[in-house]
Amino acid sequence: MKVIIVKDQNAGGKAGYEVFANAIEEGATVFGLATGGTPETTYQEIVKSDLDFSKCTSINLDEYVGLSATDPQSYHHYMQEHLFENKPFKKSYLPDGQATDENAELKAYDQTIQDNPIDLQLLGIGTNGHIGFNEPGSDFKGQTHKVKLTDSTIAANARYFEDETQVPHYAYSMGIGSIMQAKKILLEAYGENKAEAIAATVQGPVSEECPASILQTHPDVTLIIDEAAAKLLKNK
Numbered sequence: 001m002k003v004i005i006v007k008d009q010n011a012g013g014k015a016g017y018e019v020f021a022n023a024i025e026e027g028a029t030v031f032g033l034a035t036g037g038t039p040e041t042t043y044q045e046i047v048k049s050d051l052d053f054s055k056c057t058s059i060n061l062d063e064y065v066g067l068s069a070t071d072p073q074s075y076h077h078y079m080q081e082h083l084f085e086n087k088p089f090k091k092s093y094l095p096d097g098q099a100t101d102e103n104a105e106l107k108a109y110d111q112t113i114q115d116n117p118i119d120l121q122l123l124g125i126g127t128n129g130h131i132g133f134n135e136p137g138s139d140f141k142g143q144t145h146k147v148k149l150t151d152s153t154i155a156a157n158a159r160y161f162e163d164e165t166q167v168p169h170y171a172y173s174m175g176i177g178s179i180m181q182a183k184k185i186l187l188e189a190y191g192e193n194k195a196e197a198i199a200a201t202v203q204g205p206v207s208e209e210c211p212a213s214i215l216q217t218h219p220d221v222t223l224i225i226d227e228a229a230a231k232l233l234k235n236k
């Protein structure tokens with residue numbers, strides 16, 4: 001695991017952009033993408049750049065169950081607003097939060113991931129160490145599945161909704177098994193509220209209690225974290 005400690009999220013966005021630019025340089029064409037507050041500055045730097053994704057494919061980590069692609073709180077909408085509007089891909093995949101046949105949707109998403117092996121997977125991390133919406137206890141070999149969100153995740157994501165009662169309680173998430181198949185992984189984390197999860201991810205035991213700890217067994221992981229998120233790391 002390569003750990004890059006930056007001053008703040010803006011510096012992190014610039015470093016994150018460099019990882020994307022290098023990946024394209026090295027021939028990457030399939031990008032696993034994340035949502036939430038963390039990747040916003042990386043997307044901002046990409047939007048400002050001349051990187052061209054028009055021949056590339058994107059596959060997002062997750063989507064809330066029950067939200068339409070046009071719902072302002074959906075991850076479809078987030079991606080359109082933060083990236084795709086300005087940097088369109090040849091093809092962009094997110095789980096369909098309104099799928100009528102859930103099992104068919106999950107199976108189809110797994111097939112999409114198999115058909116488009118991910119070159120660079122971008123991750124954020126939940127305060128409980130979740131990646132995508134793989135909550136603690138998720139199977140390390142898991143494929144795309146429906147997740148019941150923990151109370152802490154619902155509370156953490158409530159800031160994007162009118163109030164906490166509007167946060168969906170289920171999501172479709174790429175499984176950890178699929179995430180680990182990516183050739184390269186970039187995890188970003190900013191803020192003191194991520195310090196415990198980062199310490200567990202980097203220096204804790206590999207345990208399903210901290211889903212991101214599995215990244216210790218992946219051959220090519222880069223962490224971009226700010227000083228606050230790095231606070232609990234020993235001998236940094």
Ligand SMILES: N[C@@H]1[C@@H](O)[C@H](O)[C@@H](COP(=O)(O)O)O[C@@H]1O
Binds near residue numbers: 036061124126132133
């Ligand atoms: N499904 C998303 C994750 O992909 C994201 O990494 C996490 C952290 O979000 P934030 O970056 O806003 O802290 O929240 C949500 O649970």
